[in-house]
Amino acid sequence: MKPMLTGHADPLDATSEPDTHRAGPAGDGAPGATSGDHPGRPRRSLLDRAVAGPAAADAGRKLNPRTMARNPVMFVVEVGAAGTTFLWLRDLASATAQENIFAGAVTAWLWFTVLFANFAEAMAEGRGKAQAAALRRTRTETVARVRRPGGAIDEVASTALAVGDECVVEAGELIPGDGEVVQGIASVDESAITGESAPVIRESGGDRSAVTGGTRVLSDRIVLRITARAGESFLDRMIALVEGADRQKTPNEIALSILLAGLTIVFLLAVVALQPFAIYSGDPQTIVVLTALLVCLIPTTIGGLLSAIGIAGMDRLVQRNVLATSGRAVEAAGDCSTLLLDKTGTITFGNRRATRMVPAHGVDEADLARAAWLASLADETPEGRSIVDLAADMVADPGQVGPAGVFVPFTAATRMSGVDLADGRQVRKGAADAVQAWATEAGLGFPDEVVTVVGRVADGGGTPLVVADTARVLGVIQLDDVVKPGMRERFDQLRALGIRTVMVTGDNPRTARAIGAEAGVDDVLAEATPEDKLALIRSEQAGGNLVAMTGDGTNDAPALSQADVGVAMNTGTQAAKEAANMIDLDSDPTKLIEIVAIGKQLLVTRGALTTFSIANDVAKYFAIIPAMFVARHPELDRLNIMHLASPRSAILSAVVFNALVIVALIPLALRGVRVRAATAAEVLRHNLLVYGAGGLVAPFVGIKAIDLVINALGVLR
């Protein structure tokens, strides 16, 4: 297993399917605290059979004109297809065989164009639906035991629970609804929601009091107060979200739809006006040909894939176990220019770790290590355990406490811990001033160089602990906030994307700056109170920045709701979850960076396919216009630069290409265009080359190839 946080080779590559080795919850310093595949959300290949089958059926159902009218571009195609169908059938008896084959083929491919676009949307929805189905299975109806004010217990169906009801849940029972633990502590299996098999602790008070309906209590007994009505629970919202049932168009999507509708009108004008020009030129065209031209010109590629791109973007978040309450929030994530990141758990491992021991003058380093080991053996805190680990690394035989040894626990009064050995030797470790007081009382000197080292460690952002025994002051243990590996690279990548990172910490400014510099963040908010956070967000927003942050506590709620993208940890309180517009089921604050990448990817994919779609038109003109008029004006064959075999095959080839390109781009629409960590200028140059220049060239090649195939088949002359 890979160590945590190195699971993604490229954290900004939101294209990759989620890694099975996912990061553990915040503050869990142990490497490999990961689960396998999520039982709730199995990984899906892009064109999963189980999804593709129903999607194909859905594509047909979506032909309902009332559904189609929401997408003006594809609606025009459907109207055109219906029109050519009518004309083809009407003229079936009177037209020549070749005319019928041509009109029939064009008509069929116009219908395919609509169906392919519907299929893309249905595929995107299908992936969500499969997930929703898995979730729905967990939403079984249970019987809740409601504790009435008098103390009586009523049995009530979970669907009939009201907000404020207090329910008693025992080990082995399902939690009947979303709520807050008001009494007791229990371990809860939340795998139904998070996919995480390890149980989590839920207790009354504090930041871990929220429970979700449909999860199971594994041990103990809790009393919870219901906070969501039946049908509006977290699970219900989650199902609605992944199904995309009440999907609203996002602001950028609306703007893009207007552009596409406008372009459709431009081309409608150009094609409608063409007929009078053609009549004037003595070469009137059939409606079938004009419809084919129109459909090829209007931006069907992006028009057909637009909603699939949006649904797939949401789906990518869900695949990463993040729930967004709206597509707007996902889009805003791409726009964020300031990220507020909590130091603890996000930038550094949750706890300080011993990284170095500095012996006092004339003290052997091994002696210091042995003393530190002895003093920390009983220290169950992560800091204490890290000292034991470090000492064990430094000396092979750290020694023995012996049966008669007495451990001295840490107290707030002494601010030291240690051990009293059987031979009378006392070993202590603790804050420098506390140990100094203890040593002075014992009649020991406190060496100057120890004072110096203590100062230096503090200046460097670390925490100094001094070790002493009955005989002398032995030296200093340096505890450091350990910055998670790879953070600097991530921040560099974010900087390249124009995103500023601000580390938020309760540490004093000196320590905060030191850690901030080590991690490579752009700015530091030290000794931060929730009010400071809120003020920082407001001032960033006043300057035109969009701000993203993560939070879990109730006191984070105001900042979460003020931020443009507020991601609440699933382990957090109900208040935090309500205030946020995204919830991370893995409770991994580092994921904010991925969320930003997914938001960007959504926009990049739309822009790239729009550019591609418009650039395609140039080749289609060169295919269709000469074909339309070459019979009457042979000179126009000079515009037939692709040397397409016949006018009919040229027009059909363009129509077929136009339909097939939608299918060819479904994987790209669902997966998203890769977002690179580079400046906007570099990204633009790259994408313009691939999707702009590529969009100009691709149809020349594609239409020519299809024309060759059509003529090899020999049906159309």
Added chain:
Amino acid sequence: MDAGALLQLMVLGVALAVTVPLLGRWLAAVYDTGQPAPLDRLFLPVEQRLYRWCGIDPDREQRWDAYARSVLMFGLVGIVGLYGLLRLQGHLPLNPTGRSGVGPLVSFNAAVSFVTNTNWQAYAGESTLSHLSQMAGLTVQNFVSAAVGMAVGAAVIRGFARSGSATIGNFWIDTVRSVTRVLLPLSIVLALFLVSQGVIQNLHGLQPVTGIDGTTQVVPGGPVASQIAIKQLGTNGGGFFNANAAHPFENPGPLSNLVQVWAILALPLAFPLAFGRLVGDRRQGRVLLAVMVGLWLTSVLVATYAETGGNSRAPAGVTQAPTTELAGGGWMEGTETRFGAAGCGLWAATTTATSSGSINCQHDSMTAVGGGTAMVNILLGELSPGGVGVGLMGLVVYAVLAVFVAGLMVGRTPEYLGKKIQATEVKLAMLYLLAAPAAILALAAASVVAGPGQAGIANPGPHGLSEVLYAFGSGAGNNGSAFGGLAAGSDWYGITVGLAMLIGRFLLIVPALGLAGSLAAKAKVPVTAGTFPTHTPLFAGLVAGVVLIVAGLTFFPALALGPMLEALQS
């Protein structure tokens, strides 16, 4: 293309390189509402009296809709006034040639034409109009229609320069200042120069003159220089004489020719630089200038190359070889020997790339490629560099569209100069984009199939289609130049081209002002490494590409059956 052609282009280039930056700075100072404007001491007292008389509060700014209403109101008053003047000129003074009132249709067409800065002329000036009509009617409209365009350009600039502002300036102040601080001083200097070159300036009627060969000729007179100066500076283009700048009294020789080309280009090219200064980032202005110059220069080179290269379909025995008598040779049909084929190519490309429309050679007689270049210039939408003020307005709309499409590709909500481009902006930009092609295509399509439209086409076949397309392109683009061969004075074309001019003027200005209003109200997003860069050569290429692709996709089918077919038939 010979040395002479290159030399004239180089001299023009140097003149523009020196003057355009100065004019850009001047314009920025005139339209910067936060600063006292230049020449305040001279003009402010007069202007303030004018505002008092007209009941205008010069300290009150307008929201975009009020600004647009003022534009429309001013246009309506101008059309009615000019129509009345033309109809009544027979009863009015300063009519030495005794011209009677102009007919209702031509009066309507001319009034619309001059108020919309088009200067499409369905009449011959010297045989139709009195001196009063020329001076108080057309010349006045040449000033104020240009000033309206400049005012709108300034308002659009403010949309980007301001943030959190409900208003975009005051139309009356912008218009008055455009006249007094820019057009009037420049016109006086240019008119005096033109007079020095031999352009006439008098109030004579027709005068019999005995030439050196002893024959008697009737020579027209008139206040020509004063009208020609503003006609060129304000990208108006309407000639005093029917022959326009091919007439020796309007454009006597190569030097006056070159200076007039400079005058056509100077202000439209200065606008993007004023834009850069007013939005606080001069690089942004230079990029738009580069787009304008790139498109203009390409068309100049193509047209000059085509005209000086000669016509492959010239009848046998026609000499196109370089000779001094024929000013360097090339295709000389419809071309003045004073200017030559190179002078025709330069002027034709310039007058169609700007919305001037004045001509020094007959575009209808140009080679298929040369004439096609003129038509393409017009169909691009008059933004390379287009009319004074409105050319910049058009290019900025295209820049907004380019930012929107390509800006998504960098993964952020697209923003231009710190302003987010969202649904409202896209909607207004699309309305702007749709208006002119809708007018051109619909009216041209109707003309080629409707009886009265067909009757007005002198040359059937692809050239006839080119003529019709050119006419409506010229009308909707507010250019005013024409391919001949069309019965411009007929009822059908008088009305339809008039309609195209109105649509091409006001249905573009209103959405552009709406865009400015929406942008002015927005806050600015700070620039980061993730910001879509709009000051780079890549962006210049992108905007030019969007202009070409949009026009290409809109007009390719029509062009294929018109000029392309014509060129391929050779």
